[in-house]
Amino acid sequence: MSLARIVLFDLRYGLARVWRIYLAVFASMLLLALSYYVNARVSQMDASSLSLGDYTVSVFTGMKKYIFNPNDPFNFPAAWMLVYLLASYLTLNYPYRDLQGVGKQVMAQAGSRLAWWVSKCVWVIVTVMVFYGLSFLALLLFCQVSGGALSLSVSSAAPVLLGFERGALKPEPWSLMSFVALLPLATSALCLLQLVLSLVLKPLFGYVCSISLLFFSSYFQNPLLFGNYLMAARSSVFVSDGVPYADGIIISIIVIVTSMVIGAVCFGRMDIVEKEQ
């Protein structure tokens, strides 16, 4: 069995298995967009003037850099965490279940563990792409229904309403595409790292590691905590003291390559016959 056939099988079967989670992603994106719409109305803005770019920034805002203050305790950005915990959950279960099930036969047919591993890595990356495609579709739909403009320009009021650091805001216009282009890369890095940890530790503890990484990324603004690159409020596209998106590209690629290599090595030595159900 060739690698291409294994990949096609995983894409067809694996993507279909997570349709419920995709539905949850779609609904969550609509809810997040609605929340921004309501907040804009409450702030007496003309909510119908919000563009697709505004909704995109609102969903991936995260939070501004946190500096400890006893009168302002840390509050994790629930909306942002929800988005990326759903993305992590999408890619969590299928590889491990496949390994317990038909995956062993696939490896036997292909005569290669590496083919199985590479196929799963490709599946993770494609799943992340579909996640973003579906997310933008949901935002596009909401924007259309609410009468907003279908442009990717970000209005001057959006970052202020979303709690960006006002003093550090860069002058307009902001290049939303530079920020958005990094998102699938950084998310793929997160999900591939989770995949490796899932195989070594079990999926649940892999997910706990993802939660911890996202949490520490929101607590500390550090270029090595690559969750920072998933936050618009900390991106150098919008704020002057933000994390540079060029660094994000490099770090994400390093994490992706390292995860794939380490995963291949670990999986090559793993006892897969006695994986518990």
Place this chain on the structure above:
Amino acid sequence: MKNMIGLELKKALSNKWFIAALCIGCGLSLASAVGDIFLFERWSAVIWNNVDTRFFPPASFSIYHYWIVLDISQPTTSLFYLLLPLLATIPYSWSYLSERKSGYALHLLAQSGRVPYLGSKLIAAFASGAIVIAAPLVLNMAVLLCFVPSCYQPDIYGGLQAVYQGSLWSGLYYTNPGLYCLAFFLLDCSFAGLWAAAVLALSSFVKNRIALLIAPFLFLILLSFLDEHLLIFLIPQDLTPFGYLRSMAIYSGYFTSGYTIIVEYAIIVAFTFLGALLALRRDDL
């Protein structure tokens, strides 16, 4: 029934998932304690060199400032409370689903009957969830007490304590802080136990172990988002356990009412009974 409970408790408290969840919780709690001890040592130098103790009353820097429930300075404290619902369910909430799938449940049911089997499972899940959270809270207190005094003087000028007038049980904090700590300890442990039992009852509806443990956690994250951005206009209170299990309003900026907690507990208990009832009526075990 007693034998069944004993068996389930033994299974719940000696399995590797319980050990793993306990290690994660204790690790985070220990990291918080160590961070706070360093903070205390640093502030001690400032306090004892500061002549005017009106603004830095030394007794404000006591165990009742640094214990994990009251702590707001350590990131591991916030991470502990974020992971709390997940940690509570890891030890044993998956056991009913797992035994149903393997067929072991039929074997036990044949010996003991449905009500004793399910009842003892719920008790064991409650116990394991509560212990997995209780141990880190106790560990944190024990480590801190080795370095931080338990003397008490309320910081009435504010800014150093996180317990404001509107906070839950604030009156108790300023009159009997030991009882305040006990109250929050019981609140946190009881929530963890109830949540673990509720997730076990959810196995009547969910067939996937990962989904069983993670979906309720994601539901709480969703609730946190809704509370912060939408529900706050209708119910200006902290509705999620990420907030009300700690001593101050953090996540929504609004204080929690005890009635809200009672209502949420009632909902969790009702859901647990509903799930258990459905499990009792199943024919396809």
